[in-house]
Amino acid sequence: MIKNTPPSTSYQRILNSARFLLLCSSLLLAACDPASVQISVSDGDRAATVDTIKANRQVASQVDLADQQDFEDARRGLIASPEHLQIPSLTDPTKNVWDMPAYGFVEGDAPDTVNPSLWRQTKLNNIHGLFEVTPGIYQLRGFDLSNMTLMKGEAGWIVVDTMTSKETARYAFDFAMQHLAERYPNTTNISSILFTHSHIDHFGGVLGLVSQQEIAEQNIAIIAPSGFMEEATSENVLAGVAMSRRAVYMYGKNLARDEFGHVDSGLGKGPAFGEVSIIEPNQLVSGTPTHLNIDGVEFQFQYTPDSEAPAEFTFYLPQYHAFAGAEVVSRNMHNLYTLRGAKIRDALKWSGYIEQSRNLFASADVYFGSHHWPIWGQERIQTFLKQQRDTYKYIHDQSVRHMNQGMTPGEIAEHITLPASLATVFSNREYYGTVKHNVRAVYQAYLGWYDANPAHLDPLPDPQRATAYVELAGGSEKMLEQAQAAFNQGRYRWAAELLNHLVFAEPSNIAARTLLARTYDQLGYQAESGPWRDVYLTAALELREGTPDSGIEMAALKDLFLQTPLANFFDSMAVRLQAEYAADKNWQIKIHFTDLDASHLLWLENSVLHHRLLDDTAPLTEKVHATLNLTHPLFIDMLIGEAGAKEMLLSDDLSIDGSKIDLLRFFSLFEKPVANFGIVLPN
Numbered sequence: 279m280i281k282n283t284p285p286s287t288s289y290q291r292i293l294n295s296a297r298f299l300l301l302c303s304s305l306l307l308a309a310c311d312p313a314s315v316q317i318s319v320s321d322g323d324r325a326a327t328v329d330t331i332k333a334n335r336q337v338a339s340q341v342d343l344a345d346q347q348d349f350e351d352a353r354r355g356l357i358a359s360p361e362h363l364q365i366p367s368l369t370d371p372t373k374n375v376w377d378m379p380a381y382g383f384v385e386g387d388a389p390d391t392v393n394p395s396l397w398r399q400t401k402l403n404n405i406h407g408l409f410e411v412t413p414g415i416y417q418l419r420g421f422d423l424s425n426m427t428l429m430k431g432e433a434g435w436i437v438v439d440t441m442t443s444k445e446t447a448r449y450a451f452d453f454a455m456q457h458l459a460e461r462y463p464n465t466t467n468i469s470s471i472l473f474t475h476s477h478i479d480h481f482g483g484v485l486g487l488v489s490q491q492e493i494a495e496q497n498i499a500i501i502a503p504s505g506f507m508e509e510a511t512s513e514n515v516l517a518g519v520a521m522s523r524r525a526v527y528m529y530g531k532n533l534a535r536d537e538f539g540h541v542d543s544g545l546g547k548g549p550a551f552g553e554v555s556i557i558e559p560n561q562l563v564s565g566t567p568t569h570l571n572i573d574g575v576e577f578q579f580q581y582t583p584d585s586e587a588p589a590e591f592t593f594y595l596p597q598y599h600a601f602a603g604a605e606v607v608s609r610n611m612h613n614l615y616t617l618r619g620a621k622i623r624d625a626l627k628w629s630g631y632i633e634q635s636r637n638l639f640a641s642a643d644v645y646f647g648s649h650h651w652p653i654w655g656q657e658r659i660q661t662f663l664k665q666q667r668d669t670y671k672y673i674h675d676q677s678v679r680h681m682n683q684g685m686t687p688g689e690i691a692e693h694i695t696l697p698a699s700l701a702t703v704f705s706n707r708e709y710y711g712t713v714k715h716n717v718r719a720v721y722q723a724y725l726g727w728y729d730a731n732p733a734h735l736d737p738l739p740d741p742q743r744a745t746a747y748v749e750l751a752g753g754s755e756k757m758l759e760q761a762q763a764a765f766n767q768g769r770y771r772w773a774a775e776l777l778n779h780l781v782f783a784e785p786s787n788i789a790a791r792t793l794l795a796r797t798y799d800q801l802g803y804q805a806e807s808g809p810w811r812d813v814y815l816t817a818a819l820e821l822r823e824g825t826p827d828s829g830i831e832m833a834a835l836k837d838l839f840l841q842t843p844l845a846n847f848f849d850s851m852a853v854r855l856q857a858e859y860a861a862d863k864n865w866q867i868k869i870h871f872t873d874l875d876a877s878h879l880l881w882l883e884n885s886v887l888h889h890r891l892l893d894d895t896a897p898l899t900e901k902v903h904a905t906l907n908l909t910h911p912l913f914i915d916m917l918i919g920e921a922g923a924k925e926m927l928l929s930d931d932l933s934i935d936g937s938k939i940d941l942l943r944f945f946s947l948f949e950k951p952v953a954n955f956g957i958v959l960p961n
């Protein structure tokens with residue numbers, strides 16, 4: 279009998295829940311929450327398959343693993359390396375935010391479970407310590423994902439980039455002072471700090487080095503590219519929760535450090551998950567060239583907005599013949615799109631800036647960056663810059679070319695490979711970004727998410743599609759058989775497609791989850807990109823162990839939030855509004871910050887939250903339901919969940935004019951974001 283009408287959604291729901299209950303009882307699970315199912319796993323389950331070993335051997339034959347130039351560069355100028363580099367957390371000293379001994383297993387030839395080209399980068403990023411770039415310029419590498427560069431100024435140290443966390447920044451700087459004391463006795467103070475760009479791994483540690491008070495008292499220059507503050511704070515406030523959850527995948531935060539787990543991020547070992555901070559710059563660079571004398575050292579800046587970061591600069595130091603490329607260039611292919619989720623980067627502008635710096639700073643005898651190790655010699659620097667320039671331009675131009683032939687993002691991703699002159703160069707290899715996902719970024723930049731195929735315009739959502747596909751396959755057992763066959767043939771991408779449907783249709787199907795985890799293992803082992811490996815292996819981990827109970831602690835970002843413009847917080851409140859309960863609730867609430875002596879009006883209209891600053895030019899004319907008087911830090915605590923709205927309203931540190939009830943009802947309209955949403959398992 280042919281069914282002409284699809285089952286009603288309620289019928290479908292009953293069917294699904296019946297199936298789910300059946301599964302749970304048949305598996306005799308103690309807890310029926312699919313997210314909490316634990317699947318035991320042995321190393322044998324996780325071993326590399328013959329197909330993976332074959333694929334990795336092929337990579338080894340494509341790159342010159344015997345080439346030692348990068349290792350020589352990465353070790354050159356070593357002054358000292360900490361023997362046992364572990365940096366404890368400020369909030370919980372029993373935990374380390376940085377742990378280099380954990381990577382002690384990275385030795386010898388690549389194990390079967392790691393792409394040999396990535397293994398090589400892993401070894402390079404393991405080289406850590408204090409290095410002399412050229413007399414007067416020093417770098418701390420391997421104390422965090424990013425580098426800290428120190429330059430001797432007349433009055434003190436000029437610090438370029440302050441790493442991700444207060445813990446790592448402080449530790450690294452102290453280590454440098456300890457080992458530079460002989461060369462520069464009595465100089466341990468900081469005269470200037472430069473943030474090369476608005477990404478957190480380049481400013482987050484700043485308050486570990488200096489306090490607000492020291493900056494004011496000692497006139498410390500804080501120099502950043504124009505737009506820095508806005509970009510640095512907005513990226514992490516509005517979409518921060520989703521990005522943090524996705525970053526757990528991208529950086530393999532929850533993975534073991536071993537040959538089955540996280541080995542490297544390509545760009546460095548990984549970010550330090552410590553306390554982060556920010557400081558408002560007191561000097562901005564907004565044009566090319568900008569000449570500045572910073573504590574007796576001549577700087578020539580190149581302003582490179584909308585490149586690797588929305589606000590960024592590079593600079594040249596004529597007295598040292600040194601070019602600091604920030605992160606515009608690095609010793610891997612970078613991301614036009616980053617898997618944690620971010621706005622697309624402009625490949626054409628990015629490539630153009632590299633050509634500009636190549637010409638502007640052609641007399642550079644040494645290059646150093648915000649990640650990885652330096653390059654010495656004019657000719658080598660020029661070659662490196664040309665190769666980096668053309669990697670992004672090639673991806674851009676060829677993506678657009680094929681886009682204009684009518685190819686879709688997936689087709690272009692499958693089709694484009696770099697020419698041999700670029701592909702065989704280590705500093706262009708896909709350790710961080712990949713051609714495949716960067717190609718999709720170029721497509722997205724011009725044409726957006728829709729590939730013009732109407733079947734993709736309004737497809738069924740994943741769980742519904744999954745259930746329909748499982749039915750089409752003839753049920754879950756048949757689907758699993760097909761997936762197992764694909765796995766046995768080494769067709770892991772197809773196996774993942776099938777099993778992903780099956781897991782979304784039946785999240786408690788242990789056999790499906792196990793095989794999908796094993797499939798992701800193999801995809802991870804074959805990946806040259808650190809983030810791709812971490813994404814696949816984190817997926818495998820969560821399929822086996824369930825979605826983690828907790829996400830990133832927003833409290834670690836408190837210092838950052840305290841420096842974030844208040845308007846961003848009201849915007850972030852607006853994106854937490856449970857609009858379904860806000861219809862007709864046209865409330866107006868005044869928030870008076872007692873410490874800032876500033877007032878803002880918040881009002882609801884059409885289920886949307888608005889805000890405006892109240893001052894002489896825009897005084898309050900509306901009737902307000904309530905006024906909340908509190909300090910700025912208290913307000914931040916409330917927003918990041920350090921204190922619940924009820925506790926706050928009962929606290930002595932704030933007062934309320936007008937209706938307490940209205941105020942409570944107003945705040946109850948805002949939800950707490952879910953920091954640990956499901957990714958490979960349905961929510």
Ligand SMILES: [Zn+2]
Nearest residue numbers: 424477479605
């Ligand atoms: Zn960075």
